[in-house]
Amino acid sequence: MATRSQSAARKPARRYHHGNLRRALLDEAVATIRSEGVEGLTLREIGARLGVSRTALYRHFADKAALLEAVATEGFRALHQQLDAACQAAGGPAGFDEMGAAYVRFAVANPSHYRVMFGGFVDPDTRGAELATEGAGAFNALVDMLTALQRDGLVRDDDPMLLASFVWAVVHGVAMLAIDGQLPEGVSVEALPRHTVERLTGGIGAGRQRPLRG
């Protein structure tokens, strides 16, 4: 921790923002999105907040869309890390349950950030390499878990990609509805992840259910 003027962001006396401005812009954008939502993010204000001209940003990002793409990339990185942590905390098949819960928890804890990742802010066609890599990384964490479960004979022998897509869609859908407040009265966000994983593994059909570890 280097000594630093606490009011550096407010006073315009300091002319240049030496240091990692790109990083600072990105952090400020994430913070603003968290507190104000995506639609509350303006390039002018995050510049002002950092005590920097409103065009300084263009030295580090092509435009606003590029900044949002960087925010999304950051989100996938954080999500991936939390999935790994949850999976590692509980070893074995139980890790699958924990991953699902961690996924929904991330979305509910960071709704606006999550929306930037999936809300159509980044054009799939012009998606950059870094975002693709980071997104694939999080996805692969799930694929790895599923193939491990397949090896143990706990998950049906199906194309892992297709299976992972389905599982991802399920937790993604639950997370989205929870964020949107579209879950009906009486369906608690806390109970949902557990119920989700139960139905995910056992299906909705009638008859005896068998959990993955059974």
Add this chain to the structure above:
Amino acid sequence: MATRSQSAARKPARRYHHGNLRRALLDEAVATIRSEGVEGLTLREIGARLGVSRTALYRHFADKAALLEAVATEGFRALHQQLDAACQAAGGPAGFDEMGAAYVRFAVANPSHYRVMFGGFVDPDTRGAELATEGAGAFNALVDMLTALQRDGLVRDDDPMLLASFVWAVVHGVAMLAIDGQLPEGVSVEALPRHTVERLTGGIGAGRQRPLRG
């Protein structure tokens, strides 16, 4: 067809837009969103497109957010109708499969409109009564289907609301990922609905699967 100047939209000679302007504004908004996306929707342009002042809209909608909420309401109405149609076309338990497929089809056919319905454009707290009614209507179509299947012993005896939430989340998640282009290479949008319903009913666990109609 009354005789009408074809260039009425361009020339300011015709002063008033008699007729249902609210309806016209809504239709124009939906059309613009379809062709340009939500971020391409400007109140000024849809006014111009209708040969009307850019502030005329405020006689019919409180603001842009209110217009978007009306667009979302319209979307839920259309979705509900298509779900009913699919369910009716195939009678019995097969109606469930068709509903799932119809849901994903609707989202993929109207990606931008679908995003307005679920993309956080309408604040859950200030959500109007009409939107809530229309959304609940579509949801209830699913609840009804599930309770019917429960009566036939084809779906597990669980809280229908919770069950419906789960099923909705699954198709919603699949639809969202498909729209976002986040489905991995080789996972076709056509095959996905069928696979979704299969995994939905049977689960992802290993062992013999039994379809709902079995």
Add this chain to the structure above:
DNA sequence: ACCTGAACACCGTTCAAGT
């Protein structure tokens, strides 16, 4: 290289005024 300040072409929204 990195940052600035003025300028441009857009927005949504308000409001007094017209019919």
Add this chain to the structure above:
DNA sequence: ACCTGAACACCGTTCAAGT
């Protein structure tokens, strides 16, 4: 009631100029 046109306070982005 319904619509208009000017005006206001905002945007993102460009660009010549500064260090």
